[in-house]
Amino acid sequence: MTDPVPLYSPKTVRDLLARHGLRPTKSLGQNFLVDGNVLRAIAEAGGAKPGESVVEVGPGLGVLTREMALRGAHVTALEKDERLRPVLQETLSGLDVRVVWGDALKFDYQSVPEGSRVIANLPYYISTALLTRFMESGRFASATVLVQREVGERLAARPGSDGYGFLSAIASLYGSVRLLRDVPKGAFFPAPDVTSSVVRLDFSGQKPDVRLVRLLEAALHHRRKTLRNNLRMAGYEGGAIEQALNASGLRPDVRAEDVPLDVFFNFAQELGVLG
Numbered sequence: 243m244t245d246p247v248p249l250y251s252p253k254t255v256r257d258l259l260a261r262h263g264l265r266p267t268k269s270l271g272q273n274f275l276v277d278g279n280v281l282r283a284i285a286e287a288g289g290a291k292p293g294e295s296v297v298e299v300g301p302g303l304g305v306l307t308r309e310m311a312l313r314g315a316h317v318t319a320l321e322k323d324e325r326l327r328p329v330l331q332e333t334l335s336g337l338d339v340r341v342v343w344g345d346a347l348k349f350d351y352q353s354v355p356e357g358s359r360v361i362a363n364l365p366y367y368i369s370t371a372l373l374t375r376f377m378e379s380g381r382f383a384s385a386t387v388l389v390q391r392e393v394g395e396r397l398a399a400r401p402g403s404d405g406y407g408f409l410s411a412i413a414s415l416y417g418s419v420r421l422l423r424d425v426p427k428g429a430f431f432p433a434p435d436v437t438s439s440v441v442r443l444d445f446s447g448q449k450p451d452v453r454l455v456r457l458l459e460a461a462l463h464h465r466r467k468t469l470r471n472n473l474r475m476a477g478y479e480g481g482a483i484e485q486a487l488n489a490s491g492l493r494p495d496v497r498a499e500d501v502p503l504d505v506f507f508n509f510a511q512e513l514g515v516l517g
């Protein structure tokens with residue numbers, strides 16, 4: 243359904259804010275989308291369809307929320323900034339949207355239907371913490387999100403490449419990542435300091451072994467330090483680490499960011515971490 247009252251032009255967004263006496267709050271990551279093409283592309287790529295259960299973090303003025311609800315999705319929108327109550331009452335009036343007021347980092351994601359989808363223009367200051375919550379909750383089939391381009395690159399990075407770290411490793415343990423498109427600063431009001439990207443994560447539904455996840459976190463803790471030193475700092479015994487490195491065919495001075503996940507898995511077994 244085409245929106246009879248599109249909200250996404252820069253002028254409409256500015257007028258809406260002025261009419262409610264509001265200014266965007268930088269510390270809450272309030273960069274509102276003002277580009278209809280980007281908005282439609284996210285809703286489309288994220289799978290906002292009739293009957294789908296969608297969770298959106300940070301509806302803001304309701305621009306993306308409205309687009310998804312008009313496409314027939316059941317939207318649960320989590321918003322921290324209570325000043326936006328009267329705005330959302332106006333912009334989401336008559337639509338199938340449940341707004342939950344509070345911090346999305348404290349929300350119980352187990353309460354949403356299994357197989358729900360996340361579709362959101364995330365508040366950038368907590369984007370990685372939120373992505374980790376979505377993955378670990380096990381409730382979602384996919385997450386299609388606007389994030390800083392650098393976060394998108396880290397999510398999609400492979401071992402041995404520049405951005406590879408803990409976020410890349412857990413993203414590939416939970417499923418697959420696609421970088422869909424870059425979004426220029428001008429698509430937002432106010433414009434953010436960095437270029438953004440739309441990223442889609444598809445989750446396999448398999449929960450990785452928590453002991454493997456904790457070992458990866460320790461091994462990738464400090465970039466540029468060797469795997470051995472990172473693990474020693476986390477309390478693992480030097481001799482056992484050297485033996486496991488040797489048994490899994492890794493050099494003693496290897497860095498964890500250069501180790502493919504299947505080799506790391508062998509290493510974890512040799513170290514006796516995986517039972």
Ligand SMILES: C[S@@+](CC[C@H](N)C(=O)[O-])C[C@H]1O[C@@H](n2cnc3c(N)ncnc32)[C@H](O)[C@@H]1O
Pocket residue numbers: 270271272273274275299300301302303304305306307320321322323344345346347363364365366368
């Ligand atoms: C980048 S804006 C996106 C707004 C809107 N979806 C859009 O695309 O125009 C991020 C939104 O997240 C909200 N927010 C910030 N921190 C939050 C938190 N911890 N929990 C829930 N919402 C939060 C902000 O108030 C803001 O509305």
